[in-house]
Amino acid sequence: MISLLIKYLRKITSGRVSLIPYSSFRLERKENWLSVFRRDIFGAFIAGLCITMLFAACTPNNSGNSTATSTINTNSSKTSVVRFGYQKSAILLKSKGVLENRLKPEGVSVQWIEFPAGPQLLEAMNVGSIDFGHTGESPPIFAQAAGASLTYIAGIAASPAGEAILVPENSPIKTLADLKGKKIAFQKGSSAHYFVLQILEKAGLKYSDITPISLPPADARAAFVKSNIDAWSIWDPFYADAEKNTNARVLVDGKNVNKQGGYYLASRKFANENPQIIKAILEEIKKLEDWSDKNRQAVAEALAPALKIDLEIIKKATFRKTFGVVPINQELINEQQKVADTFYKLQLIPKKIDVKDAMLKPEQYAGLSPS
Numbered sequence: 001m002i003s004l005l006i007k008y009l010r011k012i013t014s015g016r017v018s019l020i021p022y023s024s025f026r027l028e029r030k031e032n033w034l035s036v037f038r039r040d041i042f043g044a045f046i047a048g049l050c051i052t053m054l055f056a057a058c059t060p061n062n063s064g065n066s067t068a069t070s071t072i073n074t075n076s077s078k079t080s081v082v083r084f085g086y087q088k089s090a091i092l093l094k095s096k097g098v099l100e101n102r103l104k105p106e107g108v109s110v111q112w113i114e115f116p117a118g119p120q121l122l123e124a125m126n127v128g129s130i131d132f133g134h135t136g137e138s139p140p141i142f143a144q145a146a147g148a149s150l151t152y153i154a155g156i157a158a159s160p161a162g163e164a165i166l167v168p169e170n171s172p173i174k175t176l177a178d179l180k181g182k183k184i185a186f187q188k189g190s191s192a193h194y195f196v197l198q199i200l201e202k203a204g205l206k207y208s209d210i211t212p213i214s215l216p217p218a219d220a221r222a223a224f225v226k227s228n229i230d231a232w233s234i235w236d237p238f239y240a241d242a243e244k245n246t247n248a249r250v251l252v253d254g255k256n257v258n259k260q261g262g263y264y265l266a267s268r269k270f271a272n273e274n275p276q277i278i279k280a281i282l283e284e285i286k287k288l289e290d291w292s293d294k295n296r297q298a299v300a301e302a303l304a305p306a307l308k309i310d311l312e313i314i315k316k317a318t319f320r321k322t323f324g325v326v327p328i329n330q331e332l333i334n335e336q337q338k339v340a341d342t343f344y345k346l347q348l349i350p351k352k353i354d355v356k357d358a359m360l361k362p363e364q365y366a367g368l369s370p371s
Contacts, residue, residue, distance in 0.1 A: 055273040081109045081168055081271070082099070082103065083129065086133060087114070087115055087135075090134055094306075116217055116218065119189040132278070134263065137339050141189075142189040151359065152328055153271065156262040157322045160253065161321075163192065163235045164233075164254065165228065176202060176205070179230075182211065183211045183213050184212060194307050197342055236320070236321065237313065240313045260336070264325075278368055282325060296318050340353050340354075
């Protein structure tokens with residue numbers, strides 16, 4: 001049965017299917033679930049059905065079926081493990097072990113799964129391989145448009161200085177207008193993607209005026225070093241590393257442009273069944289963020305060996321970062337809707353979405369708010 005599903009899914013998506021245990025889950029493909037948007041509706045539906053059936057066949061059912069609603073059930077049983085999807089920017093949370101210490105007395109363990117960027121992380125959440133994670137503002141838009149069952153849990157403080165468009169030091173590109181006709185690399189569906197759209201609008205350029213090159217950070221760095229692209233939209237710590245080690249020049253950063261820092265998200269099922277665990281997670285994240293804001297040198301010294309990156313590079317990224325957990329409010333919802341509308345206007349997502357459909361009610365957010 002599984003082999004038949006795999007073969008059929010390959011025919012529909014013309015892509016590759018890889019079954020990997022979630023303990024070592026990695027998505028390094030240049031072509032990912034975002035390409036499904038370009039296919040017909042029927043094919044997308046069948047592909048999604050195959051993925052769902054395949055995951056169900058490969059995963060033990062440790063918790064009963066749940067209905068995808070926006071109501072958190074505080075009386076339902078909690079999980080025994082939280083599968084936390086993270087990117088390099090949140091490795092301190094993992095290395096400090098604060099979630100393990102907080103949840104262990106409750107009989108809950110934490111499993112950490114690293115992803116190169118937000119789109120891959122939310123793909124994993126959509127197929128049930130992780131429960132909780134963080135991304136920039138754009139990945140949830142693409143995921144929601146693709147029908148993913150997820151919900152926004154809390155906002156991440158914006159760090160506009162930690163994102164930039166880089167060009168080679170000797171590049172003829174001097175102004176934003178010079179980006180016209182150029183090849184710009186970024187992770188499709190990520191915050192770097194939206195940043196490019198913001199910069200193009202600021203420069204009076206259209207998306208069609210550039211050649212977008214969709215690459216995850218590691219591949220984009222290689223293309224940048226080899227001069228296969230003209231510019232690279234990227235975030236820290238990749239940004240700080242490129243500044244020192246690739247002779248990159250900052251064309252523009254996110255200051256006075258970016259208003260959002262991203263989000264913590266959970267699968268709808270996990271949010272429905274584990275509100276108290278989510279609250280505990282947010283409380284520990286907030287404590288660590290508050291500590292980090294006041295101890296940046298210590299943060300950099302802890303991150304450098306964990307990331308295997310030079311201390312001076314990490315210090316640069318750390319000292320320009322804004323720490324903090326931001327509650328979901330109407331202002332944040334309005335800003336996120338602008339992101340969704342922008343991607344839809346450019347036909348980068350297949351349908352117009354209402355981000356409120358992936359939000360909880362105000363009283364529910366109040367119940368999750370860190371004490």
